[in-house]
Amino acid sequence: MPKSEPCLDIQGLVKDLGPVEALDNKMVRVLAGVHLRAYPGEVTALLGPNGAGKTTTLACAQGLLKPTGGTVRLLGQEPFQAGAQLRSRVGVMLQEGGLPQAVRPVPLLRHVAGMYSHPRNVDDLVERLGINTFANTPIRRLSGGQKQRVAMAAALVGNPEVLFLDEPSAGLDPQSRSVVFELIQELRREGLGIILTTHLMDDAQRLADYVFIIDAGRTVLHGTVPELTAATDTSAGVDRLLTFDAAPGLDFPPVAGLEVSESVPGRYSLSGPLGPVHLQALAAAWAEKSVMPSAIHMAPRSLEDVFLDISGKELR
Numbered sequence: 001m002p003k004s005e006p007c008l009d010i011q012g013l014v015k016d017l018g019p020v021e022a023l024d025n026k027m028v029r030v031l032a033g034v035h036l037r038a039y040p041g042e043v044t045a046l047l048g049p050n051g052a053g054k055t056t057t058l059a060c061a062q063g064l065l066k067p068t069g070g071t072v073r074l075l076g077q078e079p080f081q082a083g084a085q086l087r088s089r090v091g092v093m094l095q096e097g098g099l100p101q102a103v104r105p106v107p108l109l110r111h112v113a114g115m116y117s118h119p120r121n122v123d124d125l126v127e128r129l130g131i132n133t134f135a136n137t138p139i140r141r142l143s144g145g146q147k148q149r150v151a152m153a154a155a156l157v158g159n160p161e162v163l164f165l166d167e168p169s170a171g172l173d174p175q176s177r178s179v180v181f182e183l184i185q186e187l188r189r190e191g192l193g194i195i196l197t198t199h200l201m202d203d204a205q206r207l208a209d210y211v212f213i214i215d216a217g218r219t220v221l222h223g224t225v226p227e228l229t230a231a232t233d234t235s236a237g238v239d240r241l242l243t244f245d246a247a248p249g250l251d252f253p254p255v256a257g258l259e260v261s262e263s264v265p266g267r268y269s270l271s272g273p274l275g276p277v278h279l280q281a282l283a284a285a286w287a288e289k290s291v292m293p294s295a296i297h298m299a300p301r302s303l304e305d306v307f308l309d310i311s312g313k314e315l316r
């Protein structure tokens with residue numbers, strides 16, 4: 001099926017910020033070629049190490065910053081020039097929430113709903129996000145996870161076509177995280193274009209239809225999660241972990257150069273850049289010892305592995 005028009009289309013985005021005092025008041029190029037396309041009915045994740053340029057990219061996408069170069073189209077319009085009409089079609093959930101502290105969640109949401117012509121049903125949102133349990137508590141007294149859910153409701157109440165989520169599961173306990181994830185999936189089925197940034201690779205792996213990884217102000221990799229995690233290149237040195245269960249106390253020789261260790265009695269593991277040659281050698285070792293493992297498990301390459309390959313393991 002041909003894809004619909006992108007709801008967000010960023011091509012060759014360049015952004016200079018400054019002047020920076022430490023650099024003799026020169027401007028600093030923080031984005032030097034970001035490409036990103038997000039479609040309605042999909043969750044698009046924007047990933048990158050600290051300082052990669054995610055926040056700056058989103059600020060350009062939301063019309064808060066004027067691009068130095070390249071193009072940004074949000075729902076077909078140039079967001080920095082577009083006015084209130086475009087903003088009313090876009091929901092933004094910020095990490096810190098940006099919520100007024102003295103008010104209570106439900107009056108706040110009703111107030112925000114009143115500013116839109118086709119708002120969502122506030123009671124429904126309040127119930128879906130479990131806000132009714134703390135509906136009468138002023139925002140400043142809410143826990144981080146509760147504030148996060150109010151921020152999500154505030155981003156959604158205007159019934160946007162595009163939703164930006166910055167670290168949507170930050171501070172959420174497992175129950176709230178699952179509620180928020182279910183809601184995200186439902187919104188996606190409704191046809192919203194959802195763009196999220198996260199440092200949690202697990203979130204991206206679970207939620208994203210398509211992933212863009214940026215590093216040092218450029219898009220360096222993009223694809224679906226299966227595309228990115230497909231182990232096509234075993235020579236790249238990607239570590240994978242294979243475990244199998246068999247009788248305790250067996251002694252296996254290295255298989256194709258990788259050590260087999262018995263991590264707990266009866267559970268054996270080998271890790272490293274595993275390829276078919278290792279599986280072949282392992283099966284030969286089992287045959288040699290007449291061992292039939294009762295369980296075998298190989299962890300697939302995760303998005304985290306891909307991310308660390310790209311961005312390196314050193315801190316930024």
Ligand SMILES: Nc1ncnc2c1ncn2[C@@H]1O[C@H](COP(=O)(O)OP(=O)(O)OP(=O)(O)O)[C@@H](O)[C@H]1O
Pocket residue numbers: 017018020028030048049050051052053054055056057
């Ligand atoms: N006003 C500014 N002046 C100069 N440099 C800036 C300014 N704002 C951001 N930067 C720099 O631009 C780069 C990109 O920052 P940005 O906040 O977009 O990254 P990020 O990917 O969102 O990082 P994080 O994951 O830490 O939130 C960083 O090196 C940051 O220090």
